[in-house]
Amino acid sequence: MFKYGTSYNLALDKFLLWRDFFKVRVHPEFYSLYKPGCFSEVSMEFSKRSREVALEITRAISESLGLEPNYIHDAMNMERGIQMLAANYYPPCPQPEHAIGIPHHTDHGLVTLLIQNKMNGLQVEHNGKWLTVDGPANGFFVNLADQMQILTNGKYKSVMHRATVNNKATRISIAIPHGPSVDTIVAPAPELLEKEGQAPKYLAMNYKEYIQLQQSEKNYMKSTFDHIRA
C-alpha cells in the first residue's frame, strides 16, 4: 500500500504547494516498492530500527506519567500499530515566500520520527509564532501527535508544524509516523485520570474514524480536536 503525489491535498488550492512525496505503510504489514532494487531491504531495516526508537519513547512517556513502561504500547495495540515511511522532496523554489512544502497540521498518530538532509525547513508553532527547528546532525526530530495528546489527556501536546521551502537547495525529509492499530478506541487513559483526579478532556474515538475525520476535506486544517472535546 503506497501513495505518491505532488501535494498534500489536491482538492485544496488555498496554499501553493511545493513538494513531491511518497508514503508506504511498513507496519503491521510491510509494503515496499520494486525500485530501486535495495529499497525493500533498506526500508525494512530502517523501519524496524526506528520503530524500536519510537517504542522506547512511548515507554519513557508512560513512565513519566507514573504508568507501566508498556502502558502506551499495550493500550494502543502497537503490536499491530500503523507505521508509515514518508519521503518528502522539496526542490528549490524560486519564490519560497509564496509557497509552502506542507501546510500547518498536526500528525494524527502517537509519535513521528523525522530526519532531513542538511537543509532546515521544519517549523513548529510556539506561543503563536512559527519557529524554524535546527536539524540535529544525524539525529531525529521527535514530534508528538494527536493520539498522544488524547491518551495523556492533554499532558503531552501534539505539535502544530509545517514545512517551508527555500530557493537555495533541495530539501529532503523522511517522516516515520507511528500510531495505534486502526481499530483502537483512543480515549484519555482511565488510570491517569484516576491518579490525577481529572475529568477527561476528550471523547473516545476509533483511530480509523479519527483519521477519516482529519482527512475529510471539511475538517482539513481545522483542529480535529474540536470534534472530540469532552
Ligand SMILES: O=C(O)CCC(=O)C(=O)O
Ligand atoms: O518535511 C518536514 O519537515 C515535515 C514533514 C511532515 O510534517 C510530515 O510528513 O507529516
Ligand SMILES: [Fe+2]
Ligand atoms: Fe507532519
